[in-house]
Amino acid sequence: MMKFKDFYKDFEINYDVVQRASFNPYYPVIQSGLDESVIIKGDKYIDLASNNYLGLANDLRVKKGCIEAIEKYGASLCATPIASGYSELYCHVEQKLTNFIGLENGIIYPSCYQANNGLFPVIAGKEDIALIDRNAHSSLVEGVRSSGCKIWPFLHNNLDYLEKTLKKTTAYRRVFIVTESVFSTEGNIAPFKEIVELSEKYSAIPVVDDSHGLGVIGNNGGGILEYTGLNEFQGIYTASLGKSLANSGGIICGKKSLIDYLKYFSSHLVYSTSLNPPSLAGINIVLDIIEREFSELNKKMRSSKIKISKALEDSGFDLTQSITPIISIKSGDSVNTLALSKKLFTNKILTTPFIHPSVQYNEGRIRIIAGAKLSDSTIARVTDILRKLNI
Amino acid sequence: MRLNVIKIKKMELEKKVINMIKESLEYNDEINMNDNLVNKLGADSLDMLMLINTLEDSFSIRIEDEDLKDLKTVSDVIEELKVKLGKNKNE
Numbered sequence: 001m002m003k004f005k006d007f008y009k010d011f012e013i014n015y016d017v018v019q020r021a022s023f024n025p026y027y028p029v030i031q032s033g034l035d036e037s038v039i040i041k042g043d044k045y046i047d048l049a050s051n052n053y054l055g056l057a058n059d060l061r062v063k064k065g066c067i068e069a070i071e072k073y074g075a076s077l078c079a080t081p082i083a084s085g086y087s088e089l090y091c092h093v094e095q096k097l098t099n100f101i102g103l104e105n106g107i108i109y110p111s112c113y114q115a116n117n118g119l120f121p122v123i124a125g126k127e128d129i130a131l132i133d134r135n136a137h138s139s140l141v142e143g144v145r146s147s148g149c150k151i152w153p154f155l156h157n158n159l160d161y162l163e164k165t166l167k168k169t170t171a172y173r174r175v176f177i178v179t180e181s182v183f184s185t186e187g188n189i190a191p192f193k194e195i196v197e198l199s200e201k202y203s204a205i206p207v208v209d210d211s212h213g214l215g216v217i218g219n220n221g222g223g224i225l226e227y228t229g230l231n232e233f234q235g236i237y238t239a240s241l242g243k244s245l246a247n248s249g250g251i252i253c254g255k256k257s258l259i260d261y262l263k264y265f266s267s268h269l270v271y272s273t274s275l276n277p278p279s280l281a282g283i284n285i286v287l288d289i290i291e292r293e294f295s296e297l298n299k300k301m302r303s304s305k306i307k308i309s310k311a312l313e314d315s316g317f318d319l320t321q322s323i324t325p326i327i328s329i330k331s332g333d334s335v336n337t338l339a340l341s342k343k344l345f346t347n348k349i350l351t352t353p354f355i356h357p358s359v360q361y362n363e364g365r366i367r368i369i370a371g372a373k374l375s376d377s378t379i380a381r382v383t384d385i386l387r388k389l390n391i
Numbered sequence: 392m393r394l395n396v397i398k399i400k401k402m403e404l405e406k407k408v409i410n411m412i413k414e415s416l417e418y419n420d421e422i423n424m425n426d427n428l429v430n431k432l433g434a435d436s437l438d439m440l441m442l443i444n445t446l447e448d449s450f451s452i453r454i455e456d457e458d459l460k461d462l463k464t465v466s467d468v469i470e471e472l473k474v475k476l477g478k479n480k481n482e
Contacts (some may be wrong), residue, residue, distance in 0.1 A: 152444045153441045157413075361429075
């Protein structure tokens with residue numbers, strides 16, 4: 001039996017990669033709100049790291065809405081939604097979001113990670129199988145794992161592999177096809193319309209996480225369902241409310257019967273304190289802004305993305321194929337990835353490096369999100385810096 | 392003559408498994424028997440799951456979770472497969 005004093009030795013982190021790169025980019029302490037720049041250790045860094053796609057996290061109208069909600073409801077209702085944490089505001093935002101996404105019903109969780117982890121143990125079990133894109137977000141993988149169902153990962157966005165595997169699933173009770181819409185580290189989009197067609201052909205249930213699609217793709221920012229024109233989606237939809245929606249929380253949308261069931265049987269919802277009033281109010285205001293201003297914000301996002309991508313390509317960087325605002329630099333192994341991130345950080349640019357196990361071995365990525373908040377002069381500064389970088 | 396048949400069958404099995412590893416790991420370079428699945432071929436837990444599912448389905452066998460930790464190289468996978476196939480034959 002292990003001695004108590006040895007227990008904590010198992011949790012000592014190997015900092016070898018960080019030491020070799022002489023840089024630890026994780027847990028930077030931010031001393032400001034999200035503007036074009038953020039302040040770290042008193043210095044300004046251009047924010048190309050956050051998921052603040054539409055630049056609304058620090059918007060005055062959003063902040064005002066959050067303050068008004070605090071004035072009405074206080075900081076928290078200090079209860080789970082099933083108890084006394086389900087406010088009129090909660091109910092209103094849920095309905096408004098569900099309408100915006102275009103589905104029958106929805107329920108807000110404290111985060112999308114909790115939504116994805118709370119969903120699968122309710123809908124899947126030992127007699128079931130989930131085919132999951134091998135690049136899908138960790139929350140989907142962990143959610144599926146925790147359900148105890150059989151897992152068969154499929155090659156990334158590979159419909160032939162998916163169909164070949166679907167043909168082998170006839171012995172299972174329920175078959176799920178699980179994917180992200182916009183892949184968070186690559187910025188590419190799943191062939192979701194085709195995935196839904198395969199779901200129908202093989203009686204599978206499609207589950208999509210639209211965290212990087214909602215408020216980003218589709219003519220009105222409606223996300224993957226609007227982007228693909230899927231008006232009668234019969235599957236299950238999840239999304240983060242902490243990215244383009246610039247607040248926090250997660251949502252699951254779908255058929256009313258399922259959502260009602262989750263409200264009573266999804267532990268991650270039932271036993272978690274409700275999303276707090278300011279976040280709900282913030283989402284409410286952001287949805288109004290998206291409705292009025294998405295076209296303009298989207299134009300700015302796309303324009304920033306094109307300029308930054310061009311500067312990176314001119315400097316010889318190898319980028320993933322992305323038609324979303326995500327720019328992803330292929331940066332090789334973990335040490336190279338951190339070293340490149342350090343170079344950008346030294347030039348006062350904050351980015352997000354992904355190393356194993358977040359991505360596959362030697363397939364490190366530096367993610368840049370070109371948000372709508374970036375002004376022309378900041379973009380010019382960024383592109384100037386990037387063009388002078390030696391790789 | 393019989394030795395040759397066994398040798399050909401062994402080679403066919405190795406070739407088949409290597410092709411499955413290449414597909415599951417999307418690995419396009421040459422694969423050798425002693426290659427480590429994780430360190431050399433870059434397999435992570437999902438890749439391994441994809442590979443094990445493919446092997447189980449193609450050879451109608453069951454590889455238990457506890458056996459996974461022993462499958463470090465391409466050769467380990469093939470040896471495990473031979474044991475499982477042998478058992479199936481005897482059953």
